Amino acid sequence: MTEEQKKKLEQKLWDIANTLRGKMNADEFRDYILGFIFYKYLSERLYIYANTVLSEDGLDFADVNEDSDEGRAILDAVAEASIDELGYFLKPTELFSAIAKRGSKPGNFILEDLARILNSIERSTMGAESEDDFDDLFSDMDLTSNKLGRTEEAKNTLIAKVLTHLDEIDFELDKIESDVLGDAYEYLIGKFASGAGKKAGEFYTPQQVSTILARIVTTGKTRIKSVYDPACGSGSLLLRVAKEVAVGDFNGQEMNRTTYNLARMNMILHGVHYRNFDLKQEDTLEHPQHGNKRFEAVVANPPFSAKWSANPLLLNDDRYSQYGRLASGSKADFAFVQHMLHQLDDNGTMAVILPHGVLFRGAAEGQILDRVVSAAARLNVRISRRAAA
Template sequence: MVEQHQQELKKQLWNIANTLRGNMSADDFRDYILGLIFYKYLSDKLNRYADELLSEDGIQFAQVDEKTDEGKEILGAIKEEALDKLGYFFKPSELFHVVAQAGVDGEFILDDVRDVLNDIENSTMGADSADDFNGLFDELDLTSNKLGKTPDARNKLIAKVLEHLDNIDFHLESSEIDILGDAYEYLIGMFASGAGKKAGEFYTPQMVSKLLAKLVTMDNPNLKSVYDPTCGSGSLLLRVAKEANNPDLKFYGQEQNPSTYNLARMNMIMHDVHYSRFDIQNDDTLEQPAHIEQRFSAVVANPPFSADWSANPLHLNNERFSDYGKLAPKGKADFAFVQHMIHQLDDNGTMAVVLPHGVLFRGAAEGHIRQHLIKEKNYLDMVIGLPANIFFGTSIPTCVLVLKKNRKADDDVLFIDASQYFEKGTNNNVMRDADLKRIWDAISTRKNIDKFAFVASPKKLKENDYNLNIPRYVDTFEEEEIVDLSVVSAALVSIDRKILTTDMEVKGFCEELGIDVPFEVKR
């Protein structure tokens, strides 16, 4: 029943988004539809919570008169409780259903929507939740021409969105709380698939997220904290929570893109993560790290592949990079992210990061850093090759590196080549549950598997000059079948005789009918 409810909810939300966005790009409409779904979620949650508080008085939150002294007193008491429990508050007249109904009645509601979104944010000023709600709705520009050329056209579109969303029952039992959050992530993924690289930069495919989450919780299911330096919409952090065994897990992340940063905070709240349990910051992680003094039980990331960064020589004085002696190239920040993540990892933690294949074998500064990580630090634990074309917006093959700080000197490195195990999709290849299980079985046994996995000793890595290119370790070469030319020759002679026999049969048949043979028969 729960799964059916979830699938129906996903279908409804995507149909609304697809129907109403018109000529607007998926990437542009994303911020509006997801922001308004979030408004409805906050509204329904506040309404239920306030009704519980007022149940003994026999009244409902929507019935409180905001203009009377008694009503103001009641709302003041509810606000105090709501800010502590939920982190936000707004008035009954600002409930989603009230505003949506006004739109159905033909009223101009754009100003009302803008005001309530501002009031939600303003209600948190001075509260512990202020940082998590600050600027949360900045990307919902209700004056944008993308919504329509005139105020009336924009109002009509927003009114339709609210009307459709108001007709969906979002009420969920506490045990089903993730249904809406998962539907929200489904929408993020659907928008990402339709919006190309820009959206793909903040969305990690489900199976890849699941793999990373299982990797960092494998030896520590009770981990206390998880950190993602390029957290995007936050889906990877939330995936770790599903694999972990700690309901009080704390989430930390940083995201450079403002709209995606807002999306990550919304996503946390939609998954019922209390504002005190997450700390998501908006800035460039490599240049302005927000959590530099903290260490985390698990670190996961899907950084933008081969991104530009400053590579400022002053970074060599930074404790994240100083020990390596060289910086990642200006046009390829991949190893800069790896170094940053290692710095944030605690001594008993595990980190897993998705990177382009080039990090395995590129030379110069990257080769130097790679060798230092393996030879001097001994942090590398696994290299997993993934199929090509599984990320939105790019078809390049990728890999997962797993690193730990608590490895022993003679510990081996596990190489897995999972590049050939996937289902071919319309736009992107897809990793299946069976493909993930194949990888996980190899990790669990940590033994050589013909054409799939290889356990490399420190000596083997040294022999390869610390080049991690997977074919150097996992032999996937398939021998070509040897062709016996005498067999081929005999087959050709047989075919030729068959043709001749057939020609003679046709000649005889034609002679019986008294007609000309349509070709010359050669012996």
């Protein structure tokens, strides 16, 4: 796919999102349109893989009879292979194109079927290695919300239009590199972020900024074993590192559930195998989820001067104990730095964005800074006092 074709794909997707949301705010419609694009991606990817499995038998997955004994046996075999390789499974009647076609016909009510299908994707992973990566993945797509319409008919009409328009776009997953669709998806995330004002920083780091951070932690390397972001948002910064070098596995933590779902979708849409990313949803400073793991690259654009508990008991935590002081409850910036240094491997590189003036604070932050500088020297980390304007 050429750069021009890629831009056309991005524009098509944005036009669908922008023209069909009606009176709904862009950030409210975001979760629906991004969720439906992801569902379409999962469907097309499953369809291609299933046909590969069935190629020796000369069968087309979409034509398998789900109600016959033979058909059920075929689907069981495909499901086992698919869950192991892709992490999930869909039946032929659950594919995006199938329900989009049903929704395009006047009088067909598809909301209940659609809700069941999205739930079925999650249930197909239960007990599998991929279960955590798909758990509650579509929880933000409330198909009963009045934001979609005042009546059930209005909601159904809007969703059917979205599915119909998306169904007209061929993602060409068998012809293009995985990053093409992933980049288009991230383009949409960026577009939604541009209209979200101050809230945008909660889920998206501007591409120019993330590129600088990614290049800092990958300088002189062609491959890194692992990358970690303690405030990973939608995962854009983690994925930007992979634009610079090959990455073994991606790790991150995000407190906001909606943003955490976006990050997991973003990983999968960029072709990152479910075994190669470990994203967790929790408060990083209070409840870190990656234990004593160490990472070769650590990057972050944490929330500036966020409030946190600064609970004195945390002075017993290995992340903070060596500094003797905790960052103030009204400014968690240095708490993130301490946490990141703790997770950094001996041969690793760390890059973090902090608010202007953070390197010149006194009191507890000043004492922590002095010890961070000492720790950084031991870790061969260079700290600059030049803060971005």
